[in-house]
Amino acid sequence: MSASPVQARPGRRKAGKERLHGSIAHQLGVEIVSGRHQPGDILTNEIEFSERLQVSRSAYREAVRILAAKGLVESRPRVGTRVTEMNRWNLLDPDVLAWFFEAEPARALVEGLFELRMIVEPAAAALAAERRTGPQIEAMREALQTMERAGLKTEAGQSADRDFHQLVLDATGNAPLVSLASTIGAGVRWTTFYKGRKHKLPPDPMPEHWAVFDAIAAGDAGGARKAMDVLVANSRAQAAEALEDR
Structure with a gap:
């Protein structure tokens, strides 16, 4: 039996959310590897960021998880999301390499x-x-x-x-x-x-x-x-x- 339009919508919403948090991760990743955000800097909190870009807080949190998995940031309670030292970044990750070359690599x-x-x-x-x-x-x-x-x-x-x-x-x-x-x-x-x-x-x-x-x-x-x-x-x-x- 083919899926009804109602059944298909969650998949489309999921794909849209994945593109959104991927886009946010890309933007933040380029800003980090380009030096706009230095190691030790605390990123804008999720409320301010989501309001500025008019995106959901969950999309921002998922983007931060992507960056954390690649070693670029770490999140701590009552401290926020901090940019890590470069020696913790996964420089072998294809996304991280792409962000470096977009930002003009060293x-x-x-x-x-x-x-x-x-x-x-x-x-x-x-x-x-x-x-x-x-x-x-x-x-x-x-x-x-x-x-x-x-x-x-x-x-x-x-x-x-x-x-x-x-x-x-x-x-x-x-x-x-x-x-x-x-x-x-x-x-x-x-x-x-x-x-x-x-x-x-x-x-x-x-x-x-x-x-x-x-x-x-x-x-x-x-x-x-x-x-x-x-x-x-x-x-x-x-x-x-x-x-x-x-």
Whole structure:
């Protein structure tokens, strides 16, 4: 039996509430990572905030819970919601990374992302060369073909780029490494966006990507490690140029 309009309304209201508290969390998150709210600051209480933005107090409380789960704030009775020190923030959370890049990321964060990628991705490529399956190879090939066809200036090309890097991690068969896929993917996305905003993207990023693919497909662990090292190092150099020019 199909749901009646009355039965369907709670689902729509729930979706609307989720979008609302997500929007509030996004606004506050950007304000925190940009430094508008410093560690130790007490955020506006829920009554003042809800009245100012004309939103419900429950939406504000849910947004604060989202920020607390990511380590950006902590709430205490009779004290309020306090911004925490940066060393408590979950910098590997894709939302937190997105907020940083929206707010203009600090040099240290961008360089830190590339250091993480330099540590993780070459080793992951080597493991992928030893453990990849036939379907994984085909999925990587399709991702690169889409990236090549669409280009990195398009959302489709950027999405394919992220897919390729995630597929490399998936092919390691190592669950802890695979858990980093969303972080690596967010790092690839936002550093590509940042480079593109400041500079023309490299005219042909594909040879480096195909070199990684070819080595993984051939089962050449050493070659895959070296090829990925070159790919990430070149991307890091391009991001450094963008940082110098801002």
